[in-house]
Amino acid sequence: MTVFSPAARKFLPFAALLLALPGGASWPQARASGPRHVPGRGPSGNLTGQLTNLRGGRGACYLALFAGAEGFPRQTSQAVRTLRLPVSGAMASFRFENLPPGSYALAVYHDENSNGQLDKNSLGLPTERYGFSNNARSMMFFPPSFGAARFAVAEAGTAIGVKLR
Template sequence: MKNTKHLVALTTLLTSLASPSIFAEELVAVITNIKEVKGSLYVSLYNNEANFQRNENPVTRKKVNVDATTMNVSLGDLPSGEYALKAYHDENDNGRLDFSNTGAPSESFGSSGSSKELAPPTYNEAKIAFSKSQKVNINLLR
């Protein structure tokens, strides 16, 4: 009987260790204010200021086809931590955020945080504390 209890306890422990949900939770970006249902949506997730400001080495980056004016983009299972998100709507599907002759973005973009300014936010303005499955709103601006 004692060995059976140990075997059950060991099996339970090993099963829980193998389960990714024990170590990570899902982060979903809810992208709102999509003006036209066309092109692609890019969402990038960063875990430090330098990469966020340079748009380099995201923790993850997702590209999805735009099929609605509000879209949920799963960034997958992630460990707890501090993150910041950026998104843009690549309306013409050329793989980049386009800019006008004046240097202003000509396609919609946004970030996590509450900034309503057209200027790019800092990492501190956009960062979120992530520790459990959650949704983060990103309102696209242009």
């Protein structure tokens, strides 16, 4: 008995690819191009947070912070900030400074084997952990929308948590 029809089997790798972050390319470790805030010109706040449910205590986590829906979550060139965090346990803390108050969404993946990409199985589904702000969940083969992952950064600062899956 076949679980998927031949037509569905042809679609599965493509659909799974839509979920995979960041499309096989490594995320930039420096600040990405896009809207930037110049410290000292207007109000700014800090974003602090914790990543939990990391596996193995090795590798690094890659974070991409978006200020709008454009490019979220795959096109890190559209992110306002990116960050690479070394992992040494089941949790990791992060901090983004001098952010203009407003709405943001965060996409994260844990590169357990330090190869600079999110590894996938033969169907194209991630084999390494990933997550989004608000612990927004993927729907079928699609990542969550910016709206589902959106949170506010206030002038006084904001703290969030992301549980990787």
